[in-house]
Amino acid sequence: MIASYEYGEAGPRVFLLHGGGGNADQWQEFAKHLDGFRLTAVDLPGHGGSSDSSWRWDEVLDELETLDLGNPFVVGHSLGGMLAVRWGKRHPECPGLVNLDGNGWPSTYPGLEDVEPAREKLNEVFKAQADAMAAPLAPEVEEMLVTQQPYLRRNLVRRNGQTFLRPECPALDVIREMIAAERTTDLYDGLSCPALAVVATRLFPAQEPFADLFRAQQRGVVENLRGREERDPGGCRVVEFDGSHGMLFEDPAGVAALVREFVTAH
Secondary structure (H helix, E strand, C coil), rough: CCCEEEEECCCEEEEEECCCCCCCHHHHHHHHHCCCCHHHHCCCCCCCCCCCCCCHHHHHCCCCCCCCCCEEEEEECCCCHHHHHHHHHHHCCCCCCEECCCCCCCCCCCCCCCCHHHHHHHHHHHHHHHHHHHCCEEEEHHHHHHHHHHHHHEEEEHHHHHCEECCCCCCCHHHHHHCCCCCCHHHHCCCCCCEEEEEEEECCCHHHHHHHHHHHHHHHHHHHHHHHHHHHHHHHHHHECCCCCCCCHHHHHHHHHHHHHHHCCC
């Protein structure tokens, strides 16, 4: 079962797909700046109020299609952005999609000669985070999470007197593996519907220790997408956004303005 939430009652239909570890509540501030549209936000499988899933790209798309939304515009952030592109490839009749910084795992891009040590260290950090997420949350950790990121309250589940954070293993491990295998150089191959790729230009504080790695990825993603834009001006357009991967929280009005402009133009 996919849990879905509606914002607005009239206007172009826009399907909203959140990032990994989030839920539909991440779109609340964004939705306030997009009046005149009919927005449908979902909890992806294993998140929020949606049931668990084996988490394979095609299977998740199958589940999303059960909502029977017709032929909407699709906007996704991070993991949701990668799903949005896959939706567009499955549905060439899609009027348009927006990928908000869904670029997969940092890989070898121009400007970074020795990527493996940094990738291995980053992988260790992500694994430690995943292990911590799989364990029961201490009361003080739970309080800190929902204070800093209130939307996470809907990702909490309680079992046997303990609190856990969704998505849980094994889905969490599968999602990480899927993202690790993703390459933006391949993601857009075969896409024929209009698309807007929004690439962050700043880093999260947590990304700063790996600044060389992430900045090389940003440069590589932009160069790849600019090349696609030059070869096919009516296809995928790329915009560099003055914000970090957390753009939905940092500047929801700015992100909404980009989406409004794109949808109105198509």
